[in-house]
Amino acid sequence: MVQQTSDYWQKRQEQTFLSGEKTVNDYYQSLKKSFEQANKEIQQVIYLFYAKYADNNGVSFTKAQTLLDKQEIGELKDFIERVNETMGEYDQELTNMSIKARITRYEALKKQIDATLQKLYAVDYEHNGKSMLKELYTNTYYQNWYSTDVYTGFHFQFAQVEPISVETLINYPFNGANYSDRLWKQKDFLQQQLNESITTMLVQGKNPATLKGEFAKKFQSREYDAYRLLHTDGSFIIEQGTLAAYKESGVEKYQNLATLDMKTSDMCREIDGSIYLVAEAVTGINYPPFHAFCRTTTTPRYEDVDYSKSTRVARDEEGKVYKVPADMTYKEWHDKYIGSNPEMLSAEKKTKNYTSDKKLHSKYKSILGSDVPKSLDEFQNLKYNNTAQWEVLKDNFAKTNRFNKLVEKSANLKIKGQVIKELNRIDLSDFEFSDLHINTDRKHNVTKKMAQSYIDNAIAAYSRWNGKVRVYVSENGCSVINLEDKKVSTAYKSIEYDEKFKKLLEVMSNDKMSNN
Template identity: 35%
Template structure:
């Protein structure tokens, strides 16, 4: 079963990175929108300015640093007058001193100010998107780790809920020397300076509006890549940190490092793959993910006999004389709805688990539980009959088709689709895509088991 749980951990990290990519796509839209706004404004200045008296790029760059405020036009004129007088320079000087060109310079100065305003807006939106995503990611990582541990051991031991303050403390950590919000600010501020410089180069070297648009779009594309790198790396850290906190909550003292082994895997992650470390001695960048930007590595709990014994004692219900059980094939959504969302206390007690579930069968309770009874009638995949596995595959294939229809025509399945905000619509689409990935993984798990039995016909 160890191979299964390694695959499960790898799949969980894959899902987290897929969600991070979805969030990065939303942020990339912000950058594309900002780029289009700046390009549109720049065209008003450059569309009729196709000068033939171009300065060299080196000369243009020398003028840039002094060309940042309302009075800098005078400094620029003085710079040109003090240079060797060539025909091109004289023509440029004459044009710069013309009233019409002064008006264009003023528009350029307003454009430079607009760049700052646009990038401030980009920063605020990116930080808001990222923070919301990181909070959800961290909570999911905590509960999914406990869920996997209970499925792995089959024990329904008690655990603490993760609260907002706990997540916020993790999000405030300067694990790499600088908080992610400051990194976002630095990225957007650097991009603003680069864009302003490129606009000035366009003015001084005579770039056409099309060339200017291409350069601006390219620079914003670079900014979007930096934003994506930040989201992916910070996602790995926050998920890993809440996983470690879940380990502590479960009493797990050791973890095993797991690298995603393919041609893109870094040397350091390959070397750490399979190594076992103490949870108390974990350190991101040293022996715990992320080891580097874009890191895709994860960890898996290393449960020894002593830890398992503690979990068993924690799951024991003295009233019934039984140990609370969590079925190995209970889905995460069902587990979360019952033991996290459905429990209003700060602690999820072993008593409630033992009373509600007995050997995989739901007992009568005062409140009806919305759960799939067939799943509780089944046991671990390894112990399920082939017919049951095949029925489950057909069920998941049907669910995949349903969700694909949701994506193809959301209005037909969501009556208030047009009333939802764009971010809500994108969130639903991400959820449907994630469900499809989950269903595909569930199908693959059952196909693998059928193949091992020699009972898979395709």
């Protein structure tokens, strides 16, 4: 053999995987443009609808229910025919496009939107996407063929790629549903969202210009769905092309090779370095991809090769490459290079939790404003490198969030008094307890100790009578304190709560509010 180490195969497989990723990304960029174009076309259809039927008050939902006249039905048929002609160039055609003699303006508008989306998903997404996946499989298969020839020093007689076999792979539901099923499900969801927005526009009598930003967000979300699907299915096709090449060249065993960096999933960390028989490879179980955006690949494992002096590639937090022993597993690499380095552990947490921290940062800013670090990087540095300040910020967020919700709910329920942000729980030791009024007159059967517990466990407190009176509300009961006279004016159990306090407890419980 040309080389007796794993270095060759690791380098070749990484090149093959990166080449495949580039193919997917290049196609995705063109698909993004198609999504943007479809969005523009649908917005144009809506504008024309509005311009045609609007009066001084816009277009009401009732007015949109008017039946099309003969000329308008002809115009709708022409629109559908033009879309069909475009799709026909790719052996595609619109479905569910029969036009009844009685069809409303609103139904016609939805037909036009459906036709535009069908063209996007059938031609640009399904047809062109499948062509890309077929190309991806073929390139991967032949690249592995070439790599095997170079490695062994002689030429293997490989079987040619069978188009039917590739089509079967693309249609295989390796992740619960196949490529086509998933993309059409995405289309139906997008169509439903757009129709709901249009219905709301008509019911509320809004101008279609209000839909521009809303539609842009909906299309961007579906673009991300497409990105996720293409990378997941693309990884599947790449690895299936590799597996087919293994079988053709007589490779009996393969080794899973995860990326040695901080982005690698827990699942791939565990499976890194594992060796299996090629004949027993099962996608998602012992053969990649194991999840969406999976970067784990494989290399052949030969019995007659000494791997002791071989190396594999690892990446630091900046993506720079360095080499480690080939037989070093992810766990061993992590223990040596990450686990013993606080800075690297912090960097790993920032990488691993990037998406959730981005949402959390946005949430904190919406509640605390300028009290939150401006950038996500500063926010993560605080979270992972400054425990004391992070706990202060968390506590401030919990209290402020709780306070804002209490103010809103109390106003909705018309509860008297101003909500107190800091509960300032009072110690009743030096306070008079109005036992005669509370238990003899009102028969609440509450002790001073119970009144104290209501304060200690209060979920809300209200200031009344210009701050002279404070009302504490807990799940077990309520205490009303006269601060000026230092007296417990009244206290009663939660079974005596009126509907306002009962609803407050229900709402606060559902919101899982803090008992600070």
